Amino acid sequence: MNFPKKEILELQTAVENCRKEAGRIHVAESKEQRNRCKCIERLEVLASLKNKLLGEVSQFTDYSSYHVLIVDDDKLMREITSRMLKKNGFCHIDEADDGHNAIVKIKAKKILYSKQTPYDFVLCDLNMPTISGLDLLKLVRKESPFSKMPFIMITGTRDKESLLEVIKLGVRDFLTKPVNEEDLLEKINSIIL
Numbered sequence: 001m002n003f004p005k006k007e008i009l010e011l012q013t014a015v016e017n018c019r020k021e022a023g024r025i026h027v028a029e030s031k032e033q034r035n036r037c038k039c040i041e042r043l044e045v046l047a048s049l050k051n052k053l054l055g056e057v058s059q060f061t062d063y064s065s066y067h068v069l070i071v072d073d074d075k076l077m078r079e080i081t082s083r084m085l086k087k088n089g090f091c092h093i094d095e096a097d098d099g100h101n102a103i104v105k106i107k108a109k110k111i112l113y114s115k116q117t118p119y120d121f122v123l124c125d126l127n128m129p130t131i132s133g134l135d136l137l138k139l140v141r142k143e144s145p146f147s148k149m150p151f152i153m154i155t156g157t158r159d160k161e162s163l164l165e166v167i168k169l170g171v172r173d174f175l176t177k178p179v180n181e182e183d184l185l186e187k188i189n190s191i192i193l
């Protein structure tokens with residue numbers, strides 16, 4: 001079943017516009033305060049609808065054809081993330097325990113498949129030994145056939161410099177540890193839908 005992608009995009013745009021509108025009103029008189037409250041109420045309703053729609057999309061989306069790479073030096077985190085993906089219908093899941101092994105898997109998979117990018121998206125830990133998630137992202141962005149591959153960074157840190165750098169390199173989104181299944185699917189859906 002195809003879900004109306006256009007309606008989801010319109011809803012996301014409306015939520016963002018409402019957030020912007022609410023953020024612009026700093027000092028308000030009574031009428032402006034009422035308008036701000038209405039905007040915040042609309043924002044809450046729209047956010048609730050968005051979450052409901054994304055939940056419904058997850059129920060009807062066939063994830064079985066998507067190829068995913070999980071990169072994390074923590075074996076337990078890779079297993080937990082992989083289980084969440086499998087539970088929701090993902091079938092093609094590869095794992096790498098560091099950035100070096102991730103590069104090897106990306107290049108090997110590119111040889112096997114003729115797709116533009118060997119993975120539909122990469123879930124990558126930001127802080128890893130040897131080649132960090134940030135360094136992996138830099139390497140991938142330099143490789144022409146892989147430069148557009150979507151990354152979701154998973155991190156337990158709030159290091160602003162690293163976060164700003166991965167944003168500049170075009171990371172699609174962030175997840176904080178411990179990873180929540182609902183948040184994970186929401187971030188994935190925002191990439192693949």
